[in-house]
Amino acid sequence: MSIFSGLFRSRDKPQNRTAGSVYSFLLGNSTSGQRVNERTAMQLTTVYACVRILSEAIASLPLHLYRYTENGGKEKATDHPLYFLLHDEPNAEMTSFAFRETLMTHLLLWGNAYAQIIRNGKSEIVGLYPLMPDRMTVDRDENKKLYYEYRVSQDDAPINKKSTVKLEPYEVLHIPGLGFDGLVGYSPIALAKNSIGMAIACEEFGAKFFANGAQPIGVLEYPGVLNNPEKLRESWQAIYGGSNNAHKTAILEEGAKYTPISISPEQAQFLETRKFQINEIARIFRVPPHMVGDLEKSSFSNIEQQSLEFVKYSLNPWVSRWEQSIMRSLLSIDEKKVYFAKFNVDGLLRGDYQSRMNGYAVGIQNGFMSPNDVRELENLDLIPDELGGNGYRCNGNMVELKDSGSWSKKYKEKNDEK
Numbered sequence: 223m224s225i226f227s228g229l230f231r232s233r234d235k236p237q238n239r240t241a242g243s244v245y246s247f248l249l250g251n252s253t254s255g256q257r258v259n260e261r262t263a264m265q266l267t268t269v270y271a272c273v274r275i276l277s278e279a280i281a282s283l284p285l286h287l288y289r290y291t292e293n294g295g296k297e298k299a300t301d302h303p304l305y306f307l308l309h310d311e312p313n314a315e316m317t318s319f320a321f322r323e324t325l326m327t328h329l330l331l332w333g334n335a336y337a338q339i340i341r342n343g344k345s346e347i348v349g350l351y352p353l354m355p356d357r358m359t360v361d362r363d364e365n366k367k368l369y370y371e372y373r374v375s376q377d378d379a380p381i382n383k384k385s386t387v388k389l390e391p392y393e394v395l396h397i398p399g400l401g402f403d404g405l406v407g408y409s410p411i412a413l414a415k416n417s418i419g420m421a422i423a424c425e426e427f428g429a430k431f432f433a434n435g436a437q438p439i440g441v442l443e444y445p446g447v448l449n450n451p452e453k454l455r456e457s458w459q460a461i462y463g464g465s466n467n468a469h470k471t472a473i474l475e476e477g478a479k480y481t482p483i484s485i486s487p488e489q490a491q492f493l494e495t496r497k498f499q500i501n502e503i504a505r506i507f508r509v510p511p512h513m514v515g516d517l518e519k520s521s522f523s524n525i526e527q528q529s530l531e532f533v534k535y536s537l538n539p540w541v542s543r544w545e546q547s548i549m550r551s552l553l554s555i556d557e558k559k560v561y562f563a564k565f566n567v568d569g570l571l572r573g574d575y576q577s578r579m580n581g582y583a584v585g586i587q588n589g590f591m592s593p594n595d596v597r598e599l600e601n602l603d604l605i606p607d608e609l610g611g612n613g614y615r616c617n618g619n620m621v622e623l624k625d626s627g628s629w630s631k632k633y634k635e636k637n638d639e640k
Contacts, residue, residue: 256422258415260331260356266421268500269411271514272507273330279537280544281323284566285309299561303346304552308563312337312350324352325397326540330507332356333399333407336370338389339551347552350395360396360406368405370394397547414506421499445478508536533570541565568599589616 256262263269287305288296299305307313312321325335332355340349357373370389399407411418497516504511510528511518548563578600585591594604594611605611 256419256426258411258419258422260409260411262422263331263411263418266418266425266503268421268503268514269418272504272509273327275509275513276330276507276536276540277323277326279570280326280540280565281319283541283570285318285322285563286566287561287563289561302561303348304561307347307350308548313340314349315351321350321352322544328352328355329397329399329407329540329543331409331411333401333409333412334358335395335397336372337395338372339393339395341393353394370396392551395547395551397543399543410506414503417499417502417506421496421503424496424499510536529570533567537567537570541567586615587617589614 264273285308287299287302287308289299289302291297308318310318312318316324321337325337329335334355336353336355336358338351338353339347340351342348353372354375357375359371361369361371363369368391370391370393372387372389374385374387398405399410401407497518500514500516501511504514504516510532512525512528513532545563545565549558552563553561582591582596582599586593586596592612592614597604597611
């Protein structure tokens with residue numbers, strides 16, 4: 223076997239990191255000197271806000287299982303066992319909201335979301351349980367077939383108490399994020415660890431700045447020789463350090479002199495750096511800055527459009543990942559021809575009340591919406607069919623172009639007879 227054979231194995235062992243060590247965690251070290259991992263990153267308010275916005279948005283969207291009808295339409299497949307698991311309760315311990323929120327959080331932080339698929343003797347899915355992505359390994363066996371290896375913890379659901387569990391692909395719902403091999407996603411936190419590390423360093427600088435009484439460090443000069451300088455430093459810090467001791471009057475003895483090092487946060491561009499890091503982190507997760515509290519470039523005229531763009535360009539790609547992964551992992555080949563999973567994002571795309579009413583009026587008047595179509599979108603009770611709730615109507619003063627000439631001729635002949 224060639225000594226280079228192990229260097230060029232295409233997709234042999236997909237790992238949850240990029241090919242180069244530059245982008246891996248390396249124990250979480252970043253160029254700023256701060257340790258960055260999924261949990262330290264979540265201590266940043268901007269990272270926490272971005273993860274919460276996206277995970278709660280995906281979790282709050284209605285998720286339904288549909289079937290194709292004979293007339294080319296669709297209807298909710300409420301009689302399918304998978305409908306209840308996706309829409310209501312994926313397992314006996316959590317709601318559909320909590321399940322999707324948890325998996326979406328994993329997807330945003332680790333780049334992958336995993337859930338164990340529990341089946342009964344008929345191979346029907348009866349439960350979905352989240353799995354921690356940092357304890358999952360995706361590998362190939364000697365036949366080049368994918369398998370999942372999961373390290374079990376005492377905190378996991380009481381499904382299997384072995385130390386390591388080997389799972390087949392049909393036993394795992396895997397939603398990968400952005401990756402280089404199409405199999406495993408890469409952690410956005412690892413890829414952007416230097417930017418996040420800088421934000422952590424700025425936050426730590428600010429905290430220490432106020433811990434020192436909102437004053438920069440200084441030099442305490444003594445004319446003589448000190449036998450125990452460490453004791454003097456600790457005594458000075460205990461009396462005058464911290465924000466609670468700020469602006470106290472210092473008393474110096476025996477010719478001692480305190481000289482502060484006057485470097486203001488403004489000179490170090492501390493506030494500007496912190497503001498820039500907010501936009502930098504929001505850019506990583508593709509979240510509009512106004513959604514994380516930065517309203518500097520937002521106004522009443524454009525904030526609604528920014529919210530619509532959030533749905534189109536931020537949420538829709540994640541929605542597609544979820545839908546296609548559910549189809550791939552939870553439906554058999556025959557079921558894929560009949561059933562499909564779909565998130566309903568129509569509620570997020572609706573405009574203000576007046577715009578919606580004008581749009582509904584155009585839809586009803588032009589015959590592509592019925593009154594019940596509108597009432598269903600607005601979550602109102604449906605009008606009975608005998609009262610015309612499902613009827614489609616259009617204005618009678620519009621005819622096809624081919625009939626316009628003959629209609630005008632007949633109308634003229636009729637008036638001439640009168």
